[in-house]
Amino acid sequence: MTAAPPQALAGLDLGPAxxxxxxxxxxxxxxxxxxxxxxxxxxxxxFVTRAEMAELGRGRLEEGSALHARLAAKNFIRSRLDPxxxxxxxxxxxxFLDYGPNxxxxxxxxxxxxxxxxxxxxxxxxxxxxTDMSKETAERAVDFALSxxxxxxxxxxxxxxxxxxxxxxxxxxxxxxxRNRAYGKQLEFTMVTNLSLMDEEKLAYLVxxxxxxxxxxxxxxxxxxxxRVLVSGNSHSAAVRWIERINKAYIDLGLDPTLYHVEAxxxxxxxxxxxxxEIVDHYVSLGCRAIFLRPVDPFGFAGKTVRVVEYDRxxxxxxxxxxxxxxxxxxxxxxxxxxxxxxxxxxxxLADDDPxxxxxxxxxxSAIGQLAYSYDGKIYxxxxxxxxxxxxxEMFLLGDVHTAKYRDVxxxxxxxxxxLASIREAQPDCVSCTYAPYCGIQPEHNLRTMGSIFGxxxxxxxxxxxxGIQDYLFEKLREDDPTTVEILRRWTTVRERTHFIQASAAS
Amino acid sequence: MIELRxxxxxxxxxxxxxxxxxxAPYADLALERExxxxxxxxxxxxxxxxxGIDERTLSAELANFALGLTIERQAAGELGAGxxxxxxxx
Amino acid sequence: MIDPGTTLAPDRVEVRLEEAAFPRDAVYGAxxxxxxxxxxxxxxxxxxHLAIVLxxxxxxxxxxxxxxxxxxxxxxxxxFRLRLAEDGRELxxxxxxxxxxxxxSGEPAEPSIDDLLAGPDDAFSAGSDPLGIAQSWEEKYAxxxxxxxxxx
Numbered sequence: 136m137t138a139a140p141p142q143a144l145a146g147l148d149l150g151p152a153x154x155x156x157x158x159x160x161x162x163x164x165x166x167x168x169x170x171x172x173x174x175x176x177x178x179x180x181x182f183v184t185r186a187e188m189a190e191l192g193r194g195r196l197e198e199g200s201a202l203h204a205r206l207a208a209k210n211f212i213r214s215r216l217d218p219x220x221x222x223x224x225x226x227x228x229x230x231f232l233d234y235g236p237n238x239x240x241x242x243x244x245x246x247x248x249x250x251x252x253x254x255x256x257x258x259x260x261x262x263x264x265x266t267d268m269s270k271e272t273a274e275r276a277v278d279f280a281l282s283x284x285x286x287x288x289x290x291x292x293x294x295x296x297x298x299x300x301x302x303x304x305x306x307x308x309x310x311x312x313x314r315n316r317a318y319g320k321q322l323e324f325t326m327v328t329n330l331s332l333m334d335e336e337k338l339a340y341l342v343x344x345x346x347x348x349x350x351x352x353x354x355x356x357x358x359x360x361x362x363r364v365l366v367s368g369n370s371h372s373a374a375v376r377w378i379e380r381i382n383k384a385y386i387d388l389g390l391d392p393t394l395y396h397v398e399a400x401x402x403x404x405x406x407x408x409x410x411x412x413e414i415v416d417h418y419v420s421l422g423c424r425a426i427f428l429r430p431v432d433p434f435g436f437a438g439k440t441v442r443v444v445e446y447d448r449x450x451x452x453x454x455x456x457x458x459x460x461x462x463x464x465x466x467x468x469x470x471x472x473x474x475x476x477x478x479x480x481x482x483x484x485l486a487d488d489d490p491x492x493x494x495x496x497x498x499x500x501s502a503i504g505q506l507a508y509s510y511d512g513k514i515y516x517x518x519x520x521x522x523x524x525x526x527x528x529e530m531f532l533l534g535d536v537h538t539a540k541y542r543d544v545x546x547x548x549x550x551x552x553x554x555l556a557s558i559r560e561a562q563p564d565c566v567s568c569t570y571a572p573y574c575g576i577q578p579e580h581n582l583r584t585m586g587s588i589f590g591x592x593x594x595x596x597x598x599x600x601x602x603g604i605q606d607y608l609f610e611k612l613r614e615d616d617p618t619t620v621e622i623l624r625r626w627t628t629v630r631e632r633t634h635f636i637q638a639s640a641a642s
Numbered sequence: 643m644i645e646l647r648x649x650x651x652x653x654x655x656x657x658x659x660x661x662x663x664x665x666a667p668y669a670d671l672a673l674e675r676e677x678x679x680x681x682x683x684x685x686x687x688x689x690x691x692x693x694g695i696d697e698r699t700l701s702a703e704l705a706n707f708a709l710g711l712t713i714e715r716q717a718a719g720e721l722g723a724g725x726x727x728x729x730x731x732x
Numbered sequence: 733m734i735d736p737g738t739t740l741a742p743d744r745v746e747v748r749l750e751e752a753a754f755p756r757d758a759v760y761g762a763x764x765x766x767x768x769x770x771x772x773x774x775x776x777x778x779x780x781h782l783a784i785v786l787x788x789x790x791x792x793x794x795x796x797x798x799x800x801x802x803x804x805x806x807x808x809x810x811x812f813r814l815r816l817a818e819d820g821r822e823l824x825x826x827x828x829x830x831x832x833x834x835x836x837s838g839e840p841a842e843p844s845i846d847d848l849l850a851g852p853d854d855a856f857s858a859g860s861d862p863l864g865i866a867q868s869w870e871e872k873y874a875x876x877x878x879x880x881x882x883x884x
């Protein structure tokens with residue numbers, strides 16, 4: 136089955152003089168199944184029939200009619216609106232603009248003991264010790280992160296494989312905890328690791344210091360080990376062993392295992408496309424409550440092995456639909472598991488909020504939502520920007536922790552350009568897209584795939600993915616099966632994992 | 643050689659200039675302004691031909707690029723009432 | 733039924749439109765949606781008419797009649813959306829101003845980012861940076877603490 140994306144309005148003859156009723160708000164529309172989805176500027180949505188849409192296109196909307204009532208209830212009738220209320224909703228959803236970068240990715244080393252077919256980390260071999268971050272650079276990076284304006288901060292350890300440079304990981308944690316006593320920020324630490332170098336001593340330290348652990352699982356063992364090669368052993372066994380061990384450690388601490396567990400991420404390669412159900416089943420068997428069905432991205436090494444891992448995004452859309460249908464079936468049988476992409480979009484669609492996922496917001500999170508610090512102290516707009524810089528594209532370099540001031544970094548012309556490039560309403564395609572209220576643009580992805588940070592959304596593989604996911608979700612909402620809708624609503628509920636928030640003297 | 647004609651009321655001169663720059667590595671290009679619009683005369687380079695790049699495809703891709711950039715500039719408000727307004731031509 | 737304003741040829745579709753009937757942005761917006769699938773050209777087609785010409789990127793893979801219908805649908809849809817946007821321009825401005833402008837927050841009007849960046853760096857000193865976006869954490873909250881105000 137190939138899920139062809141629905142046409143904007145195939146066969147719906149609005150007529151050449153199409154003009155809306157006088158009282159209708161500005162809106163965008165798209166055919167979903169046999170109906171037409173309307174969205175307004177702040178993200179309200181409603182389905183109308185094709186016949187109703189044709190009437191609207193002829194300027195006809197009778198006050199007091201059922202259609203008028205339905206549209207008014209969803210803020211599509213101008214005379215029934217409270218602009219102040221809509222403004223307040225819009226402001227709340229854009230509150231991230233008040234804060235500045237809250238995610239600070241620290242690449243503590245480029246050394247890595249695994250070779251992954253899609254790797255986008257610009258990894259180095261295990262003897263490349265010159266790619267380890269020094270303690271002095273780490274301190275400057277922490278100082279810089281704390282000087283930024285966000286009241287909450289997540290320091291994310293990345294690599295290479297961050298466990299390779301564990302002494303500096305520890306130093307960052309301890310230095311950050313100490314310095315934050317004066318700042319009083321809401322500080323958290325996370326680590327993205329392949330887990331193969333974990334041991335009991337490291338685990339005890341990370342658990343004691345409340346570091347959230349995130350790893351990669353590419354599916355059942357044959358698929359995972361084929362794509363993630365660990366010369367010294369079995370990458371899948373190592374990851375699974377420590378996932379189970381870490382999850383047990385959380386239970387031993389008395390933490391709710393439905394909330395506290397290792398997060399695992401998938402990178403959907405061409406090979407993985409054949410196993411949507413098997414991948415979901417494998418994640419559930421590991422105790423994972425969230426699956427993030429990420430398509431392969433074009434950065435770093437993945438660009439060089441494109442013929443091996445890349446694929447038509449129509450194939451990804453089929454994979455996604457099959458996998459999420461399977462996840463929904465599991466939910467109907469009592470298994471609480473969600474898909475992360477769906478959760479992000481559904482929070483915007485159903486919960487009228489913005490979860491601040493940096494790659495799916497407008498303006499995007501490059502620089503103003505996140506910063507990446509390379510092992511040598513250079514500051515980049517994002518980890519993707521750092522990887523592009525490693526491939527020769529230096530525009531994403533904003534400064535150096537040894538010399539830069541936050542003010543100067545935020546005033547960098549690249550930051551301004553990326554903000555402008557990631558505002559949906561400035562894109563010729565996005566401005567008329569029905570999903571504009573929910574979607575986002577990633578300028579680094581545009582540059583890598585299309586040669587400009589603005590890109591051209593018709594040709595964007597990321598746009599294709601986002602549209603495909605939202606088409607799928609709105610098809611489910613249109614079907615309006617009560618059980619399915621209830622499951623999707625549950626996926627919008629955010630339970631704070633307060634255990635991972637570091638205590639500070641100011642709190 | 644392929645001759646492409648772009649009406650000045652529908653295509654932006656700046657966009658055509660940029661398209662010509664982007665495709666310059668693949669073809670010999672001559673851009674001219676005539677009373678009714680712009681003309682680009684394109685001849686695929688020897689290197690392009692050796693790589694199997696078809697001259698007709700090259701010209702179509704250039705035209706698509708120019709149209710896309712024209713539309714993007716229009717959307718960004720960088721054009722006035724029409725593509726030529728910024729250049730002050732009728 | 734093929735619209736009389738449509739010309740079909742192998743791997744080529746030409747849709748003629750009355751220029752006065754559609755905003756130019758609607759024609760552009762519609763043309764833009766096809767540039768990934770087709771080679772698209774815009775041209776004049778006689779008095780008061782424009783033409784959107786599509787050519788197949790892959791020979792033999794174009795259903796001309798269906799594509800022509802799609803082009804017409806897209807032009808109409810773009811025109812409909814643009815007309816609604818124009819009619820609702822004041823409402824949109826009110827919502828955005830309420831969300832991000834002085835009226836929404838109840839505070840005095842703030843200088844634009846352009847104004848701030850054009851000004852001298854002194855404009856960003858802690859005492860005169862109305863947005864406070866370029867201050868270090870210590871500058872911003874240490875001073876507020878000294879004045880007895882709460883940090884976040």
